[in-house]
Amino acid sequence: MTKTFDCRRIPARRHVLAAAMLCALGAAGVPQARAQSAEPIRIGLILPMTGPFASTGRQIDAAVKLYLAQHGDTVAGRKVQVLLKDDASVADTTRRLAQELVVNDKVTVLAGFGLTPLALSTAPIATQSKTPMVVMAAATSSITQASPYIVRTSMTLPQVTIGVAEWAPKNGITRAVSLVSDYGPGIDAEKAFKDRFELNGGKVVETLRVPLRNPDFAPFLQRVRDAGAQGLFVFVPSGAGAALMKQFAERGLDKAGVRLIATGDVTDDDILNDMGDVALGAVTSFHYSAAHKSAANQKFVEAFQAANKFRPNFMAVGGYDGMRVIMEGLKSSKGAGGDALMSAMKGQTFESPRGPVLIDAQTRDIVQDVYIRRVERQGGQLWNVEFETIKGVKDPGKAGAGGAPK
Ligand code: PHB
Numbered sequence: 001m002t003k004t005f006d007c008r009r010i011p012a013r014r015h016v017l018a019a020a021m022l023c024a025l026g027a028a029g030v031p032q033a034r035a036q037s038a039e040p041i042r043i044g045l046i047l048p049m050t051g052p053f054a055s056t057g058r059q060i061d062a063a064v065k066l067y068l069a070q071h072g073d074t075v076a077g078r079k080v081q082v083l084l085k086d087d088a089s090v091a092d093t094t095r096r097l098a099q100e101l102v103v104n105d106k107v108t109v110l111a112g113f114g115l116t117p118l119a120l121s122t123a124p125i126a127t128q129s130k131t132p133m134v135v136m137a138a139a140t141s142s143i144t145q146a147s148p149y150i151v152r153t154s155m156t157l158p159q160v161t162i163g164v165a166e167w168a169p170k171n172g173i174t175r176a177v178s179l180v181s182d183y184g185p186g187i188d189a190e191k192a193f194k195d196r197f198e199l200n201g202g203k204v205v206e207t208l209r210v211p212l213r214n215p216d217f218a219p220f221l222q223r224v225r226d227a228g229a230q231g232l233f234v235f236v237p238s239g240a241g242a243a244l245m246k247q248f249a250e251r252g253l254d255k256a257g258v259r260l261i262a263t264g265d266v267t268d269d270d271i272l273n274d275m276g277d278v279a280l281g282a283v284t285s286f287h288y289s290a291a292h293k294s295a296a297n298q299k300f301v302e303a304f305q306a307a308n309k310f311r312p313n314f315m316a317v318g319g320y321d322g323m324r325v326i327m328e329g330l331k332s333s334k335g336a337g338g339d340a341l342m343s344a345m346k347g348q349t350f351e352s353p354r355g356p357v358l359i360d361a362q363t364r365d366i367v368q369d370v371y372i373r374r375v376e377r378q379g380g381q382l383w384n385v386e387f388e389t390i391k392g393v394k395d396p397g398k399a400g401a402g403g404a405p406k
Contacts, residue, residue, distance in 0.1 A: 040081040041108050041335055044101030046094055048114040049086035055239045055270050056114040060136055060319035062308045067323035075327055076335030091121040098122040102129045108337035109326055116140040116184040123147040130338045136322040137315050140184030141397030144365045151345050151364045153325055154318035155287045157185045158192035158397035163285025163370045163390050164261050165196035173231035173259055174202045177224045180235040182209035188397055189235035205229055217247040234262040238315055241266035249278035267375055269313035272382045282375045287368050288314040288354040289384040300353035321352045367394050
């Protein structure tokens with residue numbers, strides 16, 4: 001164990017000289033500077049590790065660990081320490097944990113944020129303490145506007161919704177019902193879908209919103225049958241898609257010929273394989289599929305599966321890329337946080353397992369390719385197989401952002 005020396009205490013006689021030397025050196029700043037540079041850089045990672053959205057926490061935590069195992073946990077001569085905290089997806093807990101991490105643990109970065117309300121509750125803390133906050137999961141468009149210290153590596157709902165909203169009317173679906181979880185990202189998805197679908201000649205005949213927690217989809221799905229829609233557009237957050245699919249089949253909507261179209265949150269790679277045949281043929285648009293064909297993704301999926309025995313989903317990629325943005329940022333800022341780290345994170349461009357990405361310096365949001373995919377069985381497993389790419393999509397939910405696919 002290392003002993004620390006307190007210069008305010010009067011030392012025993014035989015130690016006077018050594019003590020004086022130590023304190024003089026301390027006053028000159030030498031050992032303190034060294035001690036300071038040896039201080040680890042702390043990242044406060046707040047995730048739902050328990051409760052209904054625990055799969056998001058499990059995916060991101062595993063990806064953060066993988067990134068550090070692959071790239072090393074030292075930057076600017078200092079160790080990087082990740083302090084993982086479980087907020088159980090309760091916003092008050094997220095805010096309290098963030099406060100403690102900033103004040104007591106002196107973290108350089110806050111990261112994680114599994115759901116929109118959790119990110120929004122923490123934004124004022126990032127602003128007040130000038131602590132960069134890397135949103136690895138939450139995806140309501142407006143989140144990056146909640147603090148100038150937020151950078152996002154996940155996606156936004158409008159960004160990933162417009163692809164399928166354009167695809168559907170061109171492929172025989174012109175009458176649709178939309179069904180979304182009733183909170184920020186769901187409202188974003190509902191609006192983006194209706195606007196883009198109707199711009200392309202479709203008609204949304206009914207918009208349905210289901211509670212975020214413990215939704216019972218059955219009565220809503222019955223209304224979809226009654227509305228005589230050709231397609232059902234769905235957004236539910238990661239993890240909730242399995243229950244939706246099950247009830248979609250139980251209500252016989254697949255047999256009645258209603259086509260399921262959705263954002264990729266619904267056919268989440270974490271749970272897709274357990275959904276069974278009902279998922280086959282579902283068309284979604286999204287920024288990440290574990291089946292994405294690139295050398296970078298193959299390497300990522302193999303390493304992730306070897307370490308975890310489960311398939312990475314888009315949450316894992318948000319976490320993995322979030323760590324990339326933080327670590328490369330810290331390299332450039334030489335370990336400094338605050339505004340120096342913010343500038344070093346803005347404008348980063350790199351190849352992610354999902355494809356090429358950019359952290360837009362103006363919006364601090366991610367710009368990325370969005371893919372149209374179909375659920376297929378390949379090699380005995382269900383996959384989201386990409387068959388069309390929309391290049392470089394900005395969040396169209398923000399005023400002034402282009403983002404319209406060609
Ligand atoms: C969100 O709450 O912002 C959120 C969570 C999970 C998703 C998408 C959005 O899959």
